[in-house]
Amino acid sequence: MKAYRLLTGEDSPAFCHRVTDALARGWILHGSPAYAHDPATGTMRCAQAVVKEVPGAVYDPAMKLGAL
Numbered sequence: 083m084k085a086y087r088l089l090t091g092e093d094s095p096a097f098c099h100r101v102t103d104a105l106a107r108g109w110i111l112h113g114s115p116a117y118a119h120d121p122a123t124g125t126m127r128c129a130q131a132v133v134k135e136v137p138g139a140v141y142d143p144a145m146k147l148g149a150l
Contacts, residue, residue: 083139087147093126101130109134
């Protein structure tokens with residue numbers, strides 16, 4: 083099974099740490115990051131898609147993707 087996650091957050095060191103943590107746990111960057119202004123909060127927001135091959139896993143909507 084190939085798992086997909088879209089990591090999002092305010093442009094901050096914390097967001098970079100979330101992406102770095104995902105990479106350290108075997109996730110692979112998928113596509114380019116996105117960067118946009120959030121007028122509701124006045125902040126810049128980031129998004130990065132990541133994917134991971136999970137051998138033997140069967141998709142279940144209740145699975146916690148971040149725990150893979």
